[in-house]
Amino acid sequence: MDIRTQKTFEALFALEDIRETLRQTLPNITNSEEEHSIKEGVNRVRKILDDIEKGTGIPEVRKIAGTIDIRSREETHINIQPIQAAGRLTPEARKALIAYGDGYSTCDACRKPFRLDKITSPPIAPFHEQLASFVNMDVARVVPGARRGFQAVASTLVNKGDSVVVSSLAHYTEFLAVEEAGGIVREVPLDEHKLVTADATAEKIEEIKQETGKLPVLVMIDHFDYQYANEHDVKGIAKVAHQYDIPFLYNGAYTVGVRPVDGKDIGADFVVGSGHKSMASPAPSGVLATTEEWAPRVFRTTQMTGDLTKRKFGVKEVEMLGCTLMGSTLIGMMASFPAVRERVNNWEDELKKSNYLINGLLAIDGSRVVSEYPRKHTLSKINTSGNFDIIAQEHKRRGFFLSDELSRKGIVGEFAGATRVWKLNTYGLSWEKVRYVVDTFHDIADKYKLQINKENNSNGNK
């Protein structure tokens, strides 16, 4: 870790120690010991600030709670990790974590009817409305991760033995949500471009109908899949699902929070998004949004009555298990939301950066892009079997040579040791960083005498 980053963490931590002293004091009363401790803390931070300014000093705090390294990946590196990019917090979210870390910090002003999404201070209730309108749906709830959104819908709609249509590129959490509900996943095949089409979905539905005598109870498709981040025809698929009167779940784990999503236009009955994947939010967080039509089912309130006490917990929603995301996880999500709502409008520029980087990689002779091309997403899968992997075969560090070279230049997040087929993500990187990454790859190629065709960036989709 560079010393300025190290010292910034030390200053933050020293301030947390001052804060702890404030927490221990009686209201508006400090004793001399506490005063001394605050004074010492302030002086400690002052010294650290000198180090930040000058870039001097030696690390004094190496671990949190004795065992946990300080994580400085985002400060000291350019991170091209495939799933971390759009989950990076905004500074506002980090401030929210500082102020709302305590477990039930959201619940200070919880009043009747005692449900998280009804709390107005902090403004959780209006946030829920904004969230619904952000994806153009009627009602939204926050959930601990997109997977808990799939679970709520599957648990509502799927009975034992029911079929659920998913993509051949479905994320594993969709499998698990269906399995937990007792259902069976049925995969739609991909076409030659590795895309799920409306026609293929219709054929799959027909096949299931003929085979089982029953229609599937849910169609659940990823707008962009986790493997290639190819764009699938969710709108056409939703239309097909509705022709069979089957509800459609739009999996927006890779879209909600990075590009515009219009649930109504798509024809989604359910929109699921991931906070920590695409909404610059702490984990685990996500959103489940639905229509007025489906809300009474997926957000149904409890009907269970205590046989003896006759207790009934009226407004609590069964699939949400009452309140879902308390504390800093939710407030972090809320704090990032204004920036997230804005950033989806930059998607075209994000795609330009994505394609710039992919083109830069393709310029190295032997590269292929495995994802559809030109890229419609910032996550991409590439194949460097024809260049970096050939080097790796002769290199004493094997595939790790590439990680070594990249990390020497401050780039991390590629799958360490992988030189054949691997993924990267440019989301949120500045143009300056994207150019730096391309230049670095070219420098590495040069070093190992790989051919670079800087003029010809079009040898994409082989």
Add this chain to the structure above:
Amino acid sequence: MDIRTQKTFEALFALEDIRETLRQTLPNITNSEEEHSIKEGVNRVRKILDDIEKGTGIPEVRKIAGTIDIRSREETHINIQPIQAAGRLTPEARKALIAYGDGYSTCDACRKPFRLDKITSPPIAPFHEQLASFVNMDVARVVPGARRGFQAVASTLVNKGDSVVVSSLAHYTEFLAVEEAGGIVREVPLDEHKLVTADATAEKIEEIKQETGKLPVLVMIDHFDYQYANEHDVKGIAKVAHQYDIPFLYNGAYTVGVRPVDGKDIGADFVVGSGHKSMASPAPSGVLATTEEWAPRVFRTTQMTGDLTKRKFGVKEVEMLGCTLMGSTLIGMMASFPAVRERVNNWEDELKKSNYLINGLLAIDGSRVVSEYPRKHTLSKINTSGNFDIIAQEHKRRGFFLSDELSRKGIVGEFAGATRVWKLNTYGLSWEKVRYVVDTFHDIADKYKLQINKENNSNGNK
């Protein structure tokens, strides 16, 4: 908010802004604009430090992301809120939130077999082992809240129409977990001391058997209930459950993390704890621990195979939906754990403080304690219908007079406006603070001419 607390937040936030600049720089390269911004940031923090030291200055940052107030309840008040006490973060947990806020921060070193509880850096895998041994069980998983633990167990064991035995004081999340799984809750009656006994549980099981012809599939009892925090005979109840071959779920939402819990000694098949309620952890967090016998069922791995691709996601656990608690929520929990593991040994002293406060309240003529007495927990329900509520009836602020008086002295967390039956929690308060709270209640009583019997604190369980 007092100015020193305000300025401490401002310093933390200003450092986050410096950190953001570091995040935007290229690796090891800063341009002059970035240098300028860091320098300005450092100078800003310096000025804020002067204010912290002297207790001067005016608030400059009022909101996070424009809409969210800075929460300073723990810094500026003594918080007696019933469910927040044991969820307050340790300083180490707050540092962990700072360092690990980004969504997938836990996943930098995720390698095969790609499951959260297998990650060794940060030390998530050993933490899971420590967690299991902390409650003396064989296997543990972290979950997004105790409720998600109930859900995992109910979803595993409960089929449509199955009965689940719960307490007449069961928490609503137990109701919901059973309802979501299609089961029916059956409540064990309380005895005259508002306790669930082993005998009453046995009778309830017999009653269910006779009525439905089937035994209940699960007995799920709170060691200390959320209403009175009375201690129920979980060990005796576990024994009864086992006599009928019914598994026993120990609900430790109010125990795991505040007092010693020995799952094996109790005879628990499942131990559920809450991170944000009792383990000084961010929300939503919790633990589900079980035995070698039950682990293969509740933590069963996925058996679902893609019909077309034949994909199977081997090690992913169905009820966990794969990975559960990523990012800062988990790392916060881990960072608090050494302190949590230690603090359970102070339970006797916590009980002394709890009883000191309750005795102090009972000394005011007309108070009654609704919870069992002497207190075996730090959460208590009291009845002040006979004193503060009588004042409230004549006061122009009605029940809010008490909140006004308390908050004037820096005490918050009682249910605002409540003067009849209300709850409070002394967990984690220093003796100094507990004495201050008692003195404050007595001062208020004095002010309103209520009788205080400082010699006679024994008029408890009327």
